Amino acid sequence: MSWDTVSLEYDDDVATLTVDRPDALNALNVETLEAMGEAIETAADEGARALVLTGAGDAFIAGADIKYMQDLGPEAAQKWGELGHDVADALEAFPAPTIAAVNGYAFGGGCEMALACDLRVASESALIGNTEIDLGIIPGWGATQRLPRLVGDETARRMIFLGERLDAASAAEVGLFGEVVADDELEGVAAELADRLAAKPAFAMRTAKAAINQGYEGSQESGLAYEQRAFASLFGTPDQREGMAAFVEDREPDFE
Ligand code: CO8
Known part of the structure; x- marks a missing residue:
């Protein structure tokens, strides 16, 4: 385009x-x-x-x-x-x-x-x-x-x-x-x-970027609180399940 x-x-x-x-x-x-x-x-x-x-x-x-x-x-x-x-x-x-x-x-x-x-x-x-x-x-x-x-x-x-x-x-x-x-x-x-x-898991990548950016928006305290919520929200996602299963099973992950 x-x-x-x-x-x-x-x-x-x-x-x-x-x-x-x-x-x-x-x-x-x-x-x-x-x-x-x-x-x-x-x-x-x-x-x-x-x-x-x-x-x-x-x-x-x-x-x-x-x-x-x-x-x-x-x-x-x-x-x-x-x-x-x-x-x-x-x-x-x-x-x-x-x-x-x-x-x-x-x-x-x-x-x-x-x-x-x-x-x-x-x-x-x-x-x-x-x-x-x-x-x-x-x-x-x-x-x-x-x-x-x-x-x-x-x-x-x-x-x-x-x-x-x-x-x-x-x-x-x-x-x-x-x-x-x-x-x-x-x-x-x-x-x-x-x-x-x-090639990295897209949702985790987006969340990591948002968490870093959030830290610059306000205080370190609010940034750390944001990180905690963002971190927890990734658990149960297909990429989190796959990434950790691949580690435990000693194989390459196949992310969504
Ligand atoms: N704006 C407009 N025209 C430009 C610019 C520019 N920033 N930079 C280069 N040009 C043009 C030249 O005028 C020239 O055009 P022409 O052939 O018609 O005379 C052509 O590009 C080639 O440029 P030069 O002949 O100067 O090429 P050189 O290789 O000799 O030099 C330089 C290259 C060193 C990059 C030189 O052109 C230069 O110093 N340019 C200006 C760099 C500069 O100061 N940039 C900052 C601009 S201010 C800014 O970005 C503010 C951002 C925030 C704005 C927020 C507003 C609220």
């Missing part, structure tokens, strides 16, 4: 959402964000077991479209902010694991879309950062909250305050990328990781 600047492709149960605006290094404008929102919803409705987000060509997403933003007033910027937040939230709430395959520039809003994914793998030549400060604005699609949680407060403040652009190795060092691979291996590595995730 494809929109003008976004495509959604499947390989078995794994969906790949590609942002494709080559003239602007995949910078996100209204049309592209709306298409991303629709593609994410479609992949969820169609039961994708993992979703890979990447960019066409040599860029991941070079940020929000600066040419579009340039003359916005506060009211229009509020709506623009909401649109980007909705897409990032949809990635975060996607009912299966999401992987950002960061294949090049991931600045500003591009970094924020990667942050909203569950996991990030990057190519050696990727560059990432929240560079908004140098445009006289701040991150507006989630980085002030998601970045400190991922890389720690000190590193996030340095990145956001200085608008630092980290190379892939430095980003991996601070925990922003889980894995860095050769440029020509990224697609295959992301696909293999997605396949491994897609």
Whole structure:
């Protein structure tokens, strides 16, 4: 399925959402964000077991479209902010694991879309950062909250305050990328990781993701209470019965 600047492709149960605006290094404008929102919803409705987000060509997403933003007033910027937040939230709430395959520039809003994914793998030549400060604005699609949680407060403040652009190795060092691979291996590595995730029991996977996300919504106490309820709810499900029976019987599980 494809929109003008976004495509959604499947390989078995794994969906790949590609942002494709080559003239602007995949910078996100209204049309592209709306298409991303629709593609994410479609992949969820169609039961994708993992979703890979990447960019066409040599860029991941070079940020929000600066040419579009340039003359916005506060009211229009509020709506623009909401649109980007909705897409990032949809990635975060996607009912299966999401992987950002960061294949090049991931600045500003591009970094924020990667942050909203569950996991990030990057190519050696990727560059990432929240560079908004140098445009006289701040991150507006989630980085002030998601970045400190991922890389720690000190590193996030340095990145956001200085608008630092980290190379892939430095980003991996601070925990922003889980894995860095050769440029020509990224697609295959992301696909293999997605396949491994897609093969896990779907209901338990969804529950694990929801429990981790829940912890970020409120206090640790409410997160732990959520985990207890979620944990108990998995008992009696076919996958729990099968997973444990397979262990006891010393065989591979055959999940639903
Ligand atoms: N927006 C619009 N167009 C862009 C963007 C962008 N973010 N990035 C690149 N382009 C365009 C360039 O203008 C250029 O177009 P043209 O050929 O028509 O002049 C084309 O893409 C190629 O770019 P360059 O010639 O600059 O390519 P280089 O390889 O020399 O440089 C860079 C690539 C380093 C990525 C450079 O283009 C750059 O620094 N881009 C801007 C990166 C940036 O600052 N991104 C953050 C934007 S702010 C943001 O994302 C805010 C998110 C939250 C918004 C919330 C609002 C409420």
